[in-house]
Amino acid sequence: MDWHLYLGLNVLDSTIRISVPLLLACLAGLYSERSGVFDIGLEGKMLAGAFAGAAAASSFGSAWIGLFFAILVSVGFALVHGFASITARGNQIVSGVAINFIAAGGAVILGQAWFKQGGRTPSLVGDERFSVVTLPFADSLGGVPLLGPVYRELVSGHYILVYFAFLMVPVTWWVLFRTRFGLRLRAVGENPAAVDTAGISVTFLRYRAVMITGILCGFSGAYLSVAQNAGFVKDMTAGKGFIALAALIFAKWRPVNAMFACLLFGYLEALGISLQGKPLPVIGTVPVQFMQALPYILTVILLAGFIGKAIPPRAGGVPYVKER
Amino acid sequence: MATPYAKLPAWADYGLIPLINLTVAFLVSGLVVLLAGENPVKAAGILVSGAFGSGSGIGYTLFYATNFIFTGLSVAVAFHCGLFNIGGEGQAYIGGLGVALVCLAFDTVFPWWLNFPLAILASAALGGAWAFIPAILQARRGSHIVITTIMFNFIAASVMVYLLVGALKPLGSMAPQTRTFEAAAHLPKLDWLITMFGFKLRSTPLNLSFVLALVVSFLVWLLIWRTKLGYEIRTQGFSPRASRYAGISETRIIVITMMISGALAGMMALNPVMGDQHRLQLDFVTGAGFVGIAVALMGRSHPAGIIPASILFGMLYQGGAELAFEMPNISRDMIVIIQGLVILFAGALENLFRPAVQAFFGSVLHEDVRAAPIASGESH
Numbered sequence: 046m047d048w049h050l051y052l053g054l055n056v057l058d059s060t061i062r063i064s065v066p067l068l069l070a071c072l073a074g075l076y077s078e079r080s081g082v083f084d085i086g087l088e089g090k091m092l093a094g095a096f097a098g099a100a101a102a103s104s105f106g107s108a109w110i111g112l113f114f115a116i117l118v119s120v121g122f123a124l125v126h127g128f129a130s131i132t133a134r135g136n137q138i139v140s141g142v143a144i145n146f147i148a149a150g151g152a153v154i155l156g157q158a159w160f161k162q163g164g165r166t167p168s169l170v171g172d173e174r175f176s177v178v179t180l181p182f183a184d185s186l187g188g189v190p191l192l193g194p195v196y197r198e199l200v201s202g203h204y205i206l207v208y209f210a211f212l213m214v215p216v217t218w219w220v221l222f223r224t225r226f227g228l229r230l231r232a233v234g235e236n237p238a239a240v241d242t243a244g245i246s247v248t249f250l251r252y253r254a255v256m257i258t259g260i261l262c263g264f265s266g267a268y269l270s271v272a273q274n275a276g277f278v279k280d281m282t283a284g285k286g287f288i289a290l291a292a293l294i295f296a297k298w299r300p301v302n303a304m305f306a307c308l309l310f311g312y313l314e315a316l317g318i319s320l321q322g323k324p325l326p327v328i329g330t331v332p333v334q335f336m337q338a339l340p341y342i343l344t345v346i347l348l349a350g351f352i353g354k355a356i357p358p359r360a361g362g363v364p365y366v367k368e369r
Numbered sequence: 370m371a372t373p374y375a376k377l378p379a380w381a382d383y384g385l386i387p388l389i390n391l392t393v394a395f396l397v398s399g400l401v402v403l404l405a406g407e408n409p410v411k412a413a414g415i416l417v418s419g420a421f422g423s424g425s426g427i428g429y430t431l432f433y434a435t436n437f438i439f440t441g442l443s444v445a446v447a448f449h450c451g452l453f454n455i456g457g458e459g460q461a462y463i464g465g466l467g468v469a470l471v472c473l474a475f476d477t478v479f480p481w482w483l484n485f486p487l488a489i490l491a492s493a494a495l496g497g498a499w500a501f502i503p504a505i506l507q508a509r510r511g512s513h514i515v516i517t518t519i520m521f522n523f524i525a526a527s528v529m530v531y532l533l534v535g536a537l538k539p540l541g542s543m544a545p546q547t548r549t550f551e552a553a554a555h556l557p558k559l560d561w562l563i564t565m566f567g568f569k570l571r572s573t574p575l576n577l578s579f580v581l582a583l584v585v586s587f588l589v590w591l592l593i594w595r596t597k598l599g600y601e602i603r604t605q606g607f608s609p610r611a612s613r614y615a616g617i618s619e620t621r622i623i624v625i626t627m628m629i630s631g632a633l634a635g636m637m638a639l640n641p642v643m644g645d646q647h648r649l650q651l652d653f654v655t656g657a658g659f660v661g662i663a664v665a666l667m668g669r670s671h672p673a674g675i676i677p678a679s680i681l682f683g684m685l686y687q688g689g690a691e692l693a694f695e696m697p698n699i700s701r702d703m704i705v706i707i708q709g710l711v712i713l714f715a716g717a718l719e720n721l722f723r724p725a726v727q728a729f730f731g732s733v734l735h736e737d738v739r740a741a742p743i744a745s746g747e748s749h
Contacts, residue, residue: 085515129717138453138515140717142662146709151401153702158405164700287519294516332535338527341520345502348512348520357513 054198056312056319061203062273064311065210066091066265066282070289071296071303072210072217073261077123079221079298080254081234081360082130086122086141087262088286089148094119094266096152099166099277100159102270108175111271112206116263122148123259124252131251134364145286153279166270166277175204175272204272206264213261217300230254234358237365247365265289291344298358310340377730383669387715389722391667394710401706405698412692412699419691420684424563426691428573431559432645434676434683435575438582439637440661441679442589443630445670449593450626451606456503456518457634458658459525460496464635466529467491468642469537469547469649476554484554485577488643489636496635497628499525504627508620514627522658533651547649556644576644585636586672592629602626634658656705663708666716682708 050056070087077084097118102111122144129140153164160166180201186193221227229250233240237247269285270277292310296302317336324330377386399409420430440457447454454460471488479487503517533545542548556576563575593599605612605622613619641653660682667681668674682704689704714721 085519125713129713133718133721135717135719135721136453137717138455139662139666139712142455142659143709143713143717146659146705146712148709150702150705150707150709153700154401154405154698154706157700157702158407158698164702284523287523290516291520332531334527334531338524341523345506345512345517345520345524348510348517349506350510350512 050319050323051316053319054194056315058198059315059318060308060312061199061207062311063314064307065207066268066273066285067289067292067307067310068210068304069206069213069261069265069268070286071292071307072213072300073258073265074290074293075217075221075298075300075303076230076254076261077258078293078361079234079358080230080251081237081358081363081365082127082251082255083137083357083362084126084141084255084258085138085287085290086126086144086148087258087289088282088284089141089145090119090122090259090262091266091269091286092145092152092280092282093122093148094263095270095281096148096156096166096266096277098263098267099169099270100156102169102173103160103167103276106173108169108173108271111169111173112264112267115267115271116260119263119266120256120259123255123262127252127255130364131248131255134366137362137364149280152277156277156279164279169271169275173271174275175206177202178205178208204268206268206272209264210268211304214300214304221300226253231358234360237360241365241367247367251365288340291340294357295344295347297356313339377727381726381730383671383674386719386723386726387667387669387674389726390714390719391711393722394707394714397710397714398703398707402699402703407696407698412696415692415695416685416688418688419695420688424568425571425573426687427568428560428563428575429687429690430680430683431579432574432576432640432683433686434679435579435582435640435644436637436657437660437664437679437682438586438676439640440634440657441664441668441675442586442661442672443633443637443658444661444665445668445672445675446589446593446602446633447626447630448665448670449599449606450602450622451609452507452623452627452630453515454500454518454627454630454634455515455662456500456521456631456658457637457661458654458656459518459522460499460631460634461637461654461658462522462525462529463499464492464496464632465638465642465649465653466532467493467495467635468638472550472554472643472647473537473547476551479553481553481555481557485556485643488554488639489581492635492638493632494635496638497632499635500627500631501624504624505620507627508623526652530651533649537649545651550643550647554643555647556639574641574645576640578640578644581636581639583676585633586676589633590672598625634661660708663711663715666719667711 070091074084074087094115098111098115101114102108126140126144129135130137156164156166184197186196221231229240229245233247233250240250241247269281274281288310292303292306295306313336317333320331321333402409402412420426440461443457444454468488468491471484471491475484475487499521503514503521506512506517507514530545537547538545539548556578558572559575559577559579560573593602601612601617601622604615605617605619609619637657642649646653664675664678664682667678685704685707689701692703693700
């Protein structure tokens, strides 16, 4: 058996690269859903962020300004979702669907109107795009057997947003489980009336959660268009927002689990690419479409309660009405 | 919510408020057109004349509307049961498989009028079957139907790609599609319907499934408001507790409703596959499953509202194509934005203008109408 196809450095390396946008979006969804606001508009916010990021990076000539605009636009969409679900007490699912469409259409229309390249943004060159970070001693330690190449290929040589994404996992854990804000955030997703009774504003808490969601989706979008790719192309999120949503459920709304779920889904995709057209022992060739569908299939199996039970935050999806 | 609001008369509830929401959605769309550097009023003119200005335009408008009637009804039926079926896209896609299998098997055997009912059955059966697993998981395991149906959309896409680049593709062909059906698996065109009104046209894809869509709309109305099953569906949607108390089996009603919903979405495939392209192609659904959500929300889940809402969206699709041709800065993706804005304002923000309208009615109408509190009749 050729283990390089399964666990080779290039497979693991692309696992990390594929997982990062999932992880950022997944953590984004975590804040919103933990506060009791369901968000199936992660995809739309990522896409809007990706477009805004690439458009700004190319116009202002700086990847960081691109990132700033990605976050700005994504937070704007998040606030629309917040307004619809918190203030207007509308259906959160419907609002999420709407945001996905507005972002998908808007990015292409404005992209075409502004850059006239069929919905693309101009290719990002030089400082307009994030460059990879080479960690200290990556090259000099490269010669050390086993660990050297792992350090050089896997740990070093990624975009700064990759390190940020993995840093956000312990940060999110700490915020949610070790701060007063986090306790209140989780409480408002389970029992908003209790939080309200304690004299804390349910509305303000949820708005803050939704804004954090927007910020992280902006990072995710910027990673796609300003780091991983050199520019925005139509539908570049290609369902990643929904895989992130699936990962969130798979992780049972917990940050560390979220990282493992995203790495798993990323690994499945990387494996699918690596194994394309190569027969496996015993089962023969696995169709690439099966590998693509596997995250969704696994999530459905999980939801069916065959791999533990995924229990969403209790107040999720229900607008809070102060008085009855 | 201290001030009492008037209970709205039905025409305001079902006519005025959707109209206000829709108007706002279009005003915001106009802003997007402005941002893209074009004149929104001129764009609206091109849109309407492109959709209704010629016989061909009308034919295409109604052709697109046919798709949306089916998917809109699909979403609406599930809404009545309190379920959000976001999986119309996948159910329609799989429904297309049913149509194609019938057409491929029988297009040299039976005449079209035998193939048509067979294809209806097959598309409905496969569409319904695709909704079955999410339904049973919701009913028995409490898995959120929104999430499972989204997942099933993606699974459906993978399945269809797998089949279309593999088993269904004719030998020696590169394109991921089936062979073209023989004439006995083509639905009759309805061009004469438009020429009857004195319009001239070149061939349009409008076909018999438009009539089927109207018939099915009537049947859905009959089902929801005139049968015992429909009553049970609405009871379940209005109050699951009351329905349990009345002895209605939750599992049964959820599964049946979702399968009807899936069947309706599946039947949408008849229109493009059997009526127009005469072969099964990759991504032939092109978002119609999602437009169904907008259509159902706009039409207040009632066939009498869904049909005009579908025609409106058919107009946007057809007029949008003309628009893309006339205005280089606007592509057909404009429809996607409008669709999103309609879903936002007619769906998620449907109660945004309600208090204002109610206050207005409260101050205009007679005192005794004013007494009704707002708590009654919350829509969902």
